[in-house]
Amino acid sequence: MARLAKGRASRTARITAAMRYRHLLGGVRPLVFEDRFAHLFLDLPSAVVAVPSPLGDRALGQLLGPVRGFEGEVLARSRYVEEALGPRLAAGLGQVIVLGAGFDSTALHHPDARCRFFEVDHPATQAEKRAILARQPGLGANLVFVPVDFAHDDLAESLLQAGFDARRPALVSWLGVTMYLPQQVTVATLVTLRRILAPGSVLIFDAYPRREETVLEEQPMFAAARALTALQGEPMVGAFHAAAFARAIEGKGWRIADLMKGEAMRKRWFGAQPRVLWPPRSVSFYTLEVV
Numbered sequence: 139m140a141r142l143a144k145g146r147a148s149r150t151a152r153i154t155a156a157m158r159y160r161h162l163l164g165g166v167r168p169l170v171f172e173d174r175f176a177h178l179f180l181d182l183p184s185a186v187v188a189v190p191s192p193l194g195d196r197a198l199g200q201l202l203g204p205v206r207g208f209e210g211e212v213l214a215r216s217r218y219v220e221e222a223l224g225p226r227l228a229a230g231l232g233q234v235i236v237l238g239a240g241f242d243s244t245a246l247h248h249p250d251a252r253c254r255f256f257e258v259d260h261p262a263t264q265a266e267k268r269a270i271l272a273r274q275p276g277l278g279a280n281l282v283f284v285p286v287d288f289a290h291d292d293l294a295e296s297l298l299q300a301g302f303d304a305r306r307p308a309l310v311s312w313l314g315v316t317m318y319l320p321q322q323v324t325v326a327t328l329v330t331l332r333r334i335l336a337p338g339s340v341l342i343f344d345a346y347p348r349r350e351e352t353v354l355e356e357q358p359m360f361a362a363a364r365a366l367t368a369l370q371g372e373p374m375v376g377a378f379h380a381a382a383f384a385r386a387i388e389g390k391g392w393r394i395a396d397l398m399k400g401e402a403m404r405k406r407w408f409g410a411q412p413r414v415l416w417p418p419r420s421v422s423f424y425t426l427e428v429v
């Protein structure tokens with residue numbers, strides 16, 4: 139990603155934090171997801187967009203109304219992880235990996251010291267998060283930062299060096315990243331991670347489909363999202379091919395345990411939410427289990 143290569147924190151990570159904060163402040167109750175820490179990570183432009191106001195709402199409606207389903211998807215994916223994580227933490231899960239963490243605050247919501255959260259991210263984004271948390275005494279004591287550039291570094295080796303225990307199960311949360319990667323990089327990352335994940339581990343990620351698998355009426359909004367992210371210097375590739383993915387992971391130690399599409403997300407979490415926030419039908423959440 140051009141922006142990260144220049145040593146600057148991910149802009150898309152900041153935008154997704156702003157979406158979560160906006161929902162916390164002005165979202166219709168019951169909320170899809172409550173991010174009580176997103177505000178820590180906003181800069182001035184993202185804070186202006188995040189704070190609901192009549193003018194901001196109007197501008198957002200006119201400019202971004204057609205793509206706000208992605209805002210719904212950002213909320214839904216965090217909810218999906220939270221629903222998988224809660225019971226596992228209660229059952230004593232000791233390790234979580236947050237891949238491409240950005241300004242995700244899962245670790246901050248679960249300060250229980252019995253679980254360590256390994257946050258893996260590009261050094262440019264991670265440095266900024268570390269600096270922000272360093273100014274918040276008491277926050278992030280359960281967090282282990284693992285700076286990794288997926289394009290150059292060995293992810294498994296970096297995690298082991300940071301103290302990840304390959305003998306104990308883990309939950310891996312990988313949100314908002316595969317849409318920026320060629321599919322072979324997604325599969326290669328799964329193969330690498332599988333080397334250090336014990337039986338009982340699960341991995342969750344979200345995926346945006348390639349054009350041929352996108353519902354026809356949603357094609358313009360995906361095209362707009364690709365254009366908007368390209369403007370931020372972090373272009374979405376938009377290449378996920380579901381059938382090829384299922385074939386590619388066969389025999390590699392993974393099983394698809396759950397595949398949730400946008401329609402099911404709407405039914406499960408968005409009954410009270412305005413239609414503009416409903417996640418696109420074409421997005422998918424995957425839960426993979428180690429076999």
Ligand SMILES: C[S@@+](CC[C@H](N)C(=O)[O-])C[C@H]1O[C@@H](n2cnc3c(N)ncnc32)[C@H](O)[C@@H]1O
Pocket residue numbers: 139142148150151154155237238239240241242258259260261263286287288289312313314315318
């Ligand atoms: C859209 S953000 C998602 C952030 C967060 N997971 C969320 O859902 O809000 C994409 C994240 O992927 C990270 N990323 C992108 N390319 C990367 C690379 N080559 N190596 C490591 N991290 C990368 C960025 O730093 C950023 O934090």
